[in-house]
Amino acid sequence: xxxxxxxxxxxxxxxQFLTIVPYSLSVLxxxxxxxxxxxxxxxxxxxxxxxxxxxxxxxxxAPLLLGVxxxxxxxxxxxxxxxxxxxxxxxxxxxxxxxxSTLYFFFTKxxxxxxxxxxxxxxxxxxxxxLLFTILSFIGVFLITGSxxxxxxxxxx
Amino acid sequence: MKKNILILSLIxxxxxxxxxxxVNVSGPGTPMIGQARRYTVxxxxxxxxxxxxxxxxxxxxxxxxxxxxxxxxKVLFRTNLENRxxxxxxxxxSLFSGVLNGITFxxxxxxxxxxxxxxxxxYLYHLPDARKDSFNTGTLRLxxxxxxxxxxxxxxxxxxxxxNLTTLKKADxxxxxxxxxxxxxxxxxxxxxxxxxxxxDASSKKQFYIPYYNAEIIAYxxxxxxxxxxxxIDKTKPYNAAIPMEQGYGLSGKAKMINMAAATDSTHLxxxxxxxxxxxxxxxxxxxxxxxxxxxxxxxxxxxxxxENHPATLLEKYGDRLYVAFSNNIVSYKINYR
Numbered sequence: 005x006x007x008x009x010x011x012x013x014x015x016x017x018x019x020q021f022l023t024i025v026p027y028s029l030s031v032l033x034x035x036x037x038x039x040x041x042x043x044x045x046x047x048x049x050x051x052x053x054x055x056x057x058x059x060x061x062x063x064x065x066a067p068l069l070l071g072v073x074x075x076x077x078x079x080x081x082x083x084x085x086x087x088x089x090x091x092x093x094x095x096x097x098x099x100x101x102x103x104x105s106t107l108y109f110f111f112t113k114x115x116x117x118x119x120x121x122x123x124x125x126x127x128x129x130x131x132x133x134x135l136l137f138t139i140l141s142f143i144g145v146f147l148i149t150g151s152x153x154x155x156x157x158x159x160x161x
Numbered sequence: 162m163k164k165n166i167l168i169l170s171l172i173x174x175x176x177x178x179x180x181x182x183x184v185n186v187s188g189p190g191t192p193m194i195g196q197a198r199r200y201t202v203x204x205x206x207x208x209x210x211x212x213x214x215x216x217x218x219x220x221x222x223x224x225x226x227x228x229x230x231x232x233x234x235k236v237l238f239r240t241n242l243e244n245r246x247x248x249x250x251x252x253x254x255s256l257f258s259g260v261l262n263g264i265t266f267x268x269x270x271x272x273x274x275x276x277x278x279x280x281x282x283x284y285l286y287h288l289p290d291a292r293k294d295s296f297n298t299g300t301l302r303l304x305x306x307x308x309x310x311x312x313x314x315x316x317x318x319x320x321x322x323x324x325n326l327t328t329l330k331k332a333d334x335x336x337x338x339x340x341x342x343x344x345x346x347x348x349x350x351x352x353x354x355x356x357x358x359x360x361x362d363a364s365s366k367k368q369f370y371i372p373y374y375n376a377e378i379i380a381y382x383x384x385x386x387x388x389x390x391x392x393x394i395d396k397t398k399p400y401n402a403a404i405p406m407e408q409g410y411g412l413s414g415k416a417k418m419i420n421m422a423a424a425t426d427s428t429h430l431x432x433x434x435x436x437x438x439x440x441x442x443x444x445x446x447x448x449x450x451x452x453x454x455x456x457x458x459x460x461x462x463x464x465x466x467x468x469e470n471h472p473a474t475l476l477e478k479y480g481d482r483l484y485v486a487f488s489n490n491i492v493s494y495k496i497n498y499r
Contacts, residue, residue, distance in 0.1 A: 059186040091168060098176040106180055142169055149165055
């Protein structure tokens with residue numbers, strides 16, 4: 005059966021989105037996790053300073069967080085694992101956004117433990133940045149369902 | 162579609178649960194000490210309670226009157242312990258704008274001194290004739306202090322800029338001269354890690370600098386011009402309690418407060434500790450540890466339950482009674498050594 009031109013355009017946009025967004029998210033996670041790994045001691049110390057993480061061992065949380073970030077970055081670019089990656093990315097980005105917002109609005113504005121340019125962002129900008137990627141992850145989850153990527157991974161809507 | 166909405170709702174709920182759980186366990190918590198406290202040596206018998214018009218940040222008892230300063234309202238109260246009448250001595254919010262770095266009372270001249278580092282001024286309130294005055298601290302920086310017993314000198318904590326070296330000094334502002342008595346380990350945080358408060362005992366002429374975040378209490382004997390230390394039972398080492406901020410340094414959310422308030426008499430230091438010992442239900446603001454100021458040894462502890470849902474915040478010793486402030490309520494306890 006032939007597809008209508010509108011449907012073709014929509015499918016093309018969806019395919020474009022599902023290429024750009026997961027790759028962008030993957031790059032973001034690789035960038036953040038790599039910088040934290042390179043400056044691991046500072047990252048562990050920054051976690052230790054967070055008033056929200058007082059009861060959590062920083063030496064346990066730091067490798068766990070890095071592991072999850074790298075795992076998400078690996079899952080996102082590949083079609084069979086993209087959906088799982090987008091779910092994980094949605095959870096991580098939303099949790100980071102809520103964490104930063106809680107620190108910003110209710111606690112001392114401690115420096116963010118993200119490395120590089122992310123760590124230098126002012127809090128409101130960092131929160132907006134995270135929120136944007138959270139929304140993109142959420143949209144990605146909806147778009148991937150029923151797309152060719154989902155069919156390729158052997159799933160149906 | 163429905164499945165996605167369900168999963169994303171679960172993700173949203175999961176994230177919220179994670180943050181709520183983190184908020185729930187946030188804060189530095191109560192530091193645990195290695196040794197058990199002795200509660201059988203000293204006994205506190207409840208005697209009386211007084212309700213003040215506001216919650217106070219400074220408490221001083223002299224000549225049968227309790228003086229309390231409410232920093233929020235910038236009011237100095239006086240309550241007669243006999244007839245329990247309370248009157249307002251001072252109400253000058255404009256004079257003490259910003260945070261005060263200390264309030265100290267000189268029993269010899271019956272004068273209150275209000276220290277303000279920002280304006281580099283010390284304000285005086287002379288009790289007998291209600292005279293008010295002030296003088297500049299000049300080039301001598303201070304970030305807290307206590308009036309000495311003799312002369313015009315103050316026992317102060319000073320932070321030097323730009324080295325951030327924190328010292329305890331004896332400073333005479335009338336002569337713009339000072340002597341360094343003790344130098345703290347160097348923290349680059351503007352003195353936050355060595356922050357603390359002052360107490361003194363008129364009968365023994367001893368003054369104490371009690372740090373909030375570590376176990377080393379510095380005692381200054383003015384008569385012998387000698388510095389000594391009392392190490393509290395938590396043995397908390399001096400450490401950096403600050404974190405870098407956008408401008409300068411701020412107190413870390415994980416900085417654990419060890420010492421909250423203190424009172425002294427001729428032989429003892431009563432210290433309101435925020436630590437708890439193994440196997441005991443010792444909530445923050447309920448335990449007072451007692452140390453001999455002659456030997457520096459720990460003698461015993463007292464535990465005070467919350468009063469009207471408030472923990473203890475201030476202590477004052479007067480005669481054989483220990484006065485404990487619980488927000489705007491002051492409860493007096495008779496102290497008996499068994």
